Structure formats: structure tokens, C-alpha cells
Amino acid sequence: MSKCGRKKYIKTNLRQMETLDCQQDGGVPGSVAESESAHLQAQTDPNSAPTLAQVVAIAEADDSAESEGVTDSQKRREILSRRPSYRKILNELSSDVAGVPKIEEKSEEEGVPPHVAAMAVPTSIYQTSTGQYIAIAQGGAIQISTPGSDGVQGLQALTMTNSGAPPPGATIVQYAAQSADGTQQFFVPGSQVVVQDEETELAPSHMAAATGDMPTYQIRAPATALPQGVVMAASPGSLHSPQQLAEEATRKRELRLMKNREAAKECRRRKKEYVKCLESRVAVLEVQNKKLIEELETLKDICSPKTDV
């Protein structure tokens, strides 16, 4: 069996087990977090109460199953597929239970390298295929930062001096991984192109370029020899030819994929945090349970002292 086949086999078995659990004790199948936490609870403390999310999910599952007599797995899956986000769950938990930390709303700067965040409050952060960060601030300022370099050293601020308010939809910055001549290019508002320059030639006056070991960037007019494979940012209204439409679609797809990539990362981070919180809660409840059992034993001894016969 191939690795993937094996993995799929394991996953299938896991799902079957989850379904069994669901039938036995009201667990929710198809939910990794639920199965993980349920498994954790079974391992550590079978007496501990289900989480708030589990309670909600169980209640929903029971209601739907009882009222409709759901047997069709597809329908069941549809009913059970959606659950509150980890942030919501944990925040609910935190309001219910003292000591459970809230999942903080991740601020814009949080996921950004310090040498970028320290310079300005960016509105958009992008990471290039070479690991560099591009931050676009409110005023149109573009910051390009190389991770690994410390502090401000790795940052070049390219401040755009947009005259007046930018046109609607013109805040798109496009990044082309590498053009034919091996340079990196970014498209910025105002139909200009930011081009990474391999030689450290002097930049035009409207641009601030870093020097030394850091790559330099130039802002050029796109009309000047637009390299192959580069797609210009354009407002949808100006698209006419099928090629332009296709390019726009590609650009949108890339943007969506990039956003989804980041969202998935963030989601996993929250999930890990959520699981950690559940684990710590289990530990606390275990201790509480142990204390209560000891207390009960003590009280039993006091209330019913042994009599010699």
C-alpha cells in the first residue's frame, strides 16, 4: 500500500471510529478537533464534561437526528459539517470558565516580521516566493523586507507619492515572481511598476532604493518594455480582450489562493491554541476531580465511622 493509500485508510478508519463514538456517546464525526479532544478526554479523564462546543454539537446532532430520523450519511454530514470557529468556541469557553484564555484577534502587525511592523501600520502584507515581505500602508507606502536580516537593515521603504486620492480599485499591488530577466517586479497603484534591480544603478528621484547588499527596486512606467509573464493590475472595467479577462481571472485566483493560504495557516494556529486550551482544561478538571473524590472520602469517614463488632 502506498503512503497515501495507507493514510487514507487510516483516515477512513478514524472516521468510522468517530461515527461509532457519535452513535455511542453523541460525539460529532468529521470534526478533527472534536475527535481529538474527545480522544484526549477518554485518555485522561473519562468523567470530565464535554466542551461547550461538544455540548452544542451534540445537542444539535441529537435534535436533528431525532426529529428527522437521519440515516443518510450525506445528509448527516451536511447537518454536522458546520461548527463554530475555534475563536468563538474558545471565547465562549473563556466567558464560561475562568482561567481559559481568549484567542486574541490577531492584529495586522502580529504576523509580520518585526522589521516591517516597526516602520508603519500596513494594511496589506504579502510574502514573495523568495521569502521577502511586502507591506502596503494606508498612504500607498510600500515596504519590502527580507526576513532574517535584523531590524531596519533588511527593509527598504518605497514611498509612493500619490497625488490626491487613489482611484477606486487601484490599491492592487501585483507581484510577479520573476520576470524573464531574473528580476522581481511589483505593480503598485498609479499604473507603475516596482522592479527589483540586480545592478545597483541609481534610482529615479521619485524612489528611495536601498543600497549595499540589499536588492534595489525601481519604479518604472509599465510602458517601458513590460517583461514577459507580467500581468498588469487593471480595473475590471478596462478589460476587453479574452486574454485580459483570462489574466484578470488568473490574478484573482492567485490572490484568492494567497489569502486562503494565510487563512489556513491562521486557522491551524487557532486550532492548535484551542486544543492546548482544552488540554489545560482537562488537567485542571482532573485535579479538581481528584480533590473532590478525596474530599468525599474524608466526609464519608467522618459521617460513618467504622464500628467494631
Next chain:
DNA sequence: TGACGGTACCGTCAGAGGAT
């Protein structure tokens, strides 16, 4: 040492649900 199992992580897709 190579095969294998387990685990962690990532990117992508699909779909639900909220926001506008």
C-alpha cells in the same frame, strides 16, 4: 540500511455562513 508506521505541516478545494 531500507522499509514502514506515525506525526506534523503545508497548500488547495469545497462548502457553510456571515457581511455587505
Next chain:
DNA sequence: ATCCTCTGACGGTACCGTCA
């Protein structure tokens, strides 16, 4: 109605430990 965000599911890869 449309767009956007979030998250489960899936496939892929890398890494580590164990075993023959």
C-alpha cells in the same frame, strides 16, 4: 445576490523512530 472568511477534508512531503 455576491463576496469574503473560516474550516473540514484531502493529497503531498518531510522527518523521526522502530524493526528486520
